Amino acid sequence: MAATEATHDVLVLGAGPTGENVADRAHAAGLSVAIMESELVGGECSYWACMPSKALLRPVTARSEARRVPGLADAAAGPLDAPAVLGHRDAFASYWKDDGQVRWLETAGIELVRGHARLAGPRQVAVGDRVLRARHAVAVCTGSRPVLPGIPGLADARPWTSRDATSAKTVPGRLVVVGGGVVGVEMATAWRALGASVTLLVRGDGLLPRMEPFAGHLVAESLAEAGVFLRTGVEVTEVRREAPDGPVTVVLESTASGAPEGATGSGDEIVADELLIATGRAPRTDDLGLETVGLAPGSWLRVDDSCLVTDVPGGWLYGVGDVNHRALLTHQGKYQARIAGAAIAARARNVPILDHGPWGAHAATADTAAVPQVVFSDPEAASVGLTAAAAERAGHRVRVIDQDIGAVAGAALYTDGYRGRARMVVDLDREVLLGVTFVGPGVGELLHSATVAVVGEIPIERLWHAVPAYPTISEVWLRLLESYRG
Known part of the structure; x- marks a missing residue:
């Protein structure tokens, strides 16, 4: 039988940057907070996304710029020191240890509960055989995960996801990247500069489709100059990897605009050592007990501008960061966390939220009007x-x-x-x-x-x-x- 723990004012599911900021803002307002994490405190950004990817990319852009500065060009003409770059990456990922983040939680006075957390009904969260109760709010801050499309043979071929691409210990000889968004572009940039032969496959007709068209055009030109083989207008129809450590074969169907000279339009094959799929993300809400509060497992959480979930009565459940699908970026998650933390504190004190309109203290207006993003390509x-x-x-x-x-x-x-x-x-x-x-x-x-x-x-x-x-x-x-x- 599950044991009921002491009640907290606020319970936070997920100790990534978003969850940490919700917890910090609520605690700073005088509320007691417990935060739950099943992996590393610090979340995706710290260990598999922002920090390691930018640590991989900074030497690439620094060398590129140095090669175009008189007096430095000759000194920067050689290849990157791949082991040194990977070691630099490892350091910025804290060697995949969360001791420092845990110390911060302890210093801030926020209780950490290790383990997989699930909702167990209104204002209740179960972690193993423990059940915690919230007086005022539960905030779901579990982020998102990569999605593997239903391509025949893909799952058995053990493709890279974004996590593998940012944490790989060696440089692959040949890498195929599927997807022309931010992850695909950045990882093609990084691994090509580190010595891999890279082919970038894009279903549409260009890169970075959510930006102005010229952004994708300029980045594509630079990737081509760096030696990346860019194929647009192609779709992966099958993937094969015969041996666990053997090469992977990617079968394509090509449109006329995306087919290289000599391609037939179907049955085109590329052989590589690794395959990165960077085509989309889904919310990490599959096994969170959403059904116990009337929500569909695996769904995005619909929220208002204060990040309060609108489909759950009672005004106690919040969905903050990637899980609400408003803006899947670390800095936007942290921004939403500050808004949600302030709203939780106000509602806990029965303070009317008078400035709930655009740009108010409890409205994440920037999610729709002013989302900033940098693609760290070259x-x-x-x-x-x-x-x-x-x-x-x-x-x-x-x-x-x-x-x-x-x-x-x-x-x-x-x-x-x-x-x-x-x-x-x-x-x-x-x-x-x-x-x-x-x-x-x-x-x-x-x-x-x-x-x-x-x-x-x-x-x-x-x-x-x-x-x-x-x-x-x-x-x-x-x-x-x-x-x-x-």
Whole structure:
């Protein structure tokens, strides 16, 4: 028989960045909190996503930029030291140990419960033979997982998922990557630079489909120059791996636009040592006991702007981070966690949530209006807000302003032959920015200025007074505004 533990004010399922921030905000508001984790405290981002992937990619972009700086080009001409890069990655993944994260929880006064947590009814969570009860809220922060499509032979071929791609101990000789989104592009960039022969397969006609089209075009050009074989308009129809440690065969059907010279359009095969599938994600809600509160196992959680689950009565269940499918990014999960933590504290004290409208303290408005994202490819691609096409679909009357970043003095100093592009999407009715996209070396560090402009809905005329320092790449803002004013 399960034993009932002491009641806490808030129970958090999942100790990744999102769960940690919900717990921290609730605890800072004076509420007692317990957090549950079945794997490593710190979650996907710390050990299999953001940190290890960017540790793999930083040497790649640093070398690429150094090769285009006079006085450094010869020194950076050689190959990357793959063991050193992998060791650097291991250090940033804390060698897949969570001691430091656990110490932080202890210092913060948040109780950690190890084990697989499941809802056991309203305001109840079971972990093994223990049942914990929440006075005010339960927050599901279990994140998402890679999805393997139903391709014949795929499961038996032991493909890489994103976790394998960021934690592999050796460089594969030949790697096939399926998927032209962020994971596919970043991992193709990293492993090609580390010495693998990489083929990138994309079902559609380009890369990074959620960004402005020019972002995918510029990144594709750079990948091709780096030696990545890019195939667009192809679909994997079968996968075979005859021996556990043997090569994997990927069978394709090609459209006319994606078929290489000599391909027949079907039955085309590629042989590789490893196969990475980077085609989508699903919520980690399969075995969370959602059925005990009237929800379907494995489903995304529908929430309001405070991350309160709308399909469960009583106002006690929250879905924060990837599980609500609003914006599957670590920084957005942490943002939602701050919003949800504040909302949990307010409701626990029976404080009316008066600013539940857009941009209020209890509304995650940025999830729909101003999501920033950086793709750490070579070159980087960074965007916030709406693309031009998305703005028009939403009914806005817009004007698009493009600028060659390479024409800015700061960019020319950054690297010889700097290639990059900037775009701002202007709402003509309000004369504020709806979205901004940058592509080029180092542009990730430009993005927050764009995010502030979009979130703050700063009028174009006021932006004119935000003077960029000379000579920096940020001077592209001046060129964009000059083009707008004409």
